[in-house]
Amino acid sequence: MTDTDITSGTMDGMGPKGTKIGLLRVLGPAHVWALGVGIVLVGEYMGWNFSVGKGGAYASLIACWFAGILYTCVAMIDSEVTSTVASAGGQYTQAKHIIGPLMAFNVGLYLVFAYTMLEAANAVTVGFLVQEVAGMTGHAEALNDDAFIVLAIVFLAWLNYRGVLATLTFSLVITAFAFVAILLLFVMTAPAVAPGLLQHGELMSGGASLPYGWIGIIAAMHFGLWYYLGIEGTTQAAEEVRSPARSLPFGTLAGIMTLIIAATLTWYVCAGLMPWEYLGQAGTPLFDAARLTGSTFLVVILGIGTLFATLASANGCINDASRAWFAMGRDKYLPGWFGAVHPVYRTPYRAIIFLVPIALLFALQLPLDQIITFSILSGLLGYTFMPINMILFRRKWPLDSIKRGYEHPMHPLPAITLLALCGVTYFAVFLGYGTQLIAMIAFYIVASLWFHFWRYRFVDRGAQFTMPWPKPRGY
């Protein structure tokens, strides 16, 4: 085993357990950052502002910071566990090792649905943006956005099919551009540069401060998640990074810091330029903010930033959903046929192709708000699993039993905080989308029954636990 040279070009991805073709380990911390921030940053360009509609600008800021705490807990917990369970599938593989097969199956489904629906929502947004640009350039007839929705999904799937390094380098470039665009907007609207442009005092006083009172703050938590939804996706790159124990915690924690900065700046600029009644239902708030500044430069930069953020998000979603689907196929939780790796591009090519028609179906057939809500709910179910997973992980394998790439501080406080904030968010979602919440839970219960009574017989039970850990404490 020790004679295997994993840095060799010919041996990379192959190993002592019989892997002849494995995923390619070529990614660094910057790619992990791009994967996490890339999926999420579109939430700054659109979506977060519906939290303003739920409770006003102050409620949105409070939701932004509480959701920031929720996701900081997610990032810390994920970083610790993933630095130890470094395999494709991320939280699915964590659940398989720490809790058990039924939880793992459910978490795998949460991941695939959350990312595939988010990908579909992003593709719909690309179509909408192209339509807007066509209208702004004087195109009189209604443009068929289906062509651009299909192009976005097929192009990004093709990119993912051809190799992970090019895919996430593409994400890195466009995500960095979208983030810099937000920084530029903040700098160029600052009171020192444009005196009197931001009107926080006038726009947020009196009845506009908390239009629906304290319940508005809780209701705002639903879309407050949009500021950060998807940062946990960094874990899906675990099998393709060169140094998982170092790169994953570094990329994930740098990602959540980036997002908290971007979210706060976004709120600050938009809340100072638009009244809450408009901001709460705007389609592209950052682009609208750029238009309100009167700067053509900012309009162009933020317009491109909106498109790039949307593409980066869809790109990361294809990457993550396909890794989760691939990992479940490899373990026979789904047909083993999905566990194939492309011999040249070293990507899970069958999983990537299989999810294309599903994403197209969601994008072309379902309304956008329903897709987004089902994506949020699947994500929220995943976040609820994480604190339970963390508490069991520390109990079964305490700090002195196995080596970790990162140890998160103040355990169990982050886990308890995360669980409490998930509870608040369930209530917030129930206030606006109670039927969808119940429908989603019913779906996962039916899927669990199918797995328990039928699918589990095909799982290779002896090969599920792959980490070279000692026996869990107490067993």
Next chain:
Amino acid sequence: MPMWTLIEYAAWAVSAILGLNMLWDWYRTDTTYSEEVLTSSREGEIEAMTEQHRM
């Protein structure tokens, strides 16, 4: 024909080309390599080679 109508047709064409390229490569790969090789990936290979997780 208006420019945006041409762009719309181009989007359909590029989607079809990329989609067919993937499908063709998928067919060629599956008929060139054995199923045993394609599905030989095993979870935990990195761990087995690089990490022993011992304190």
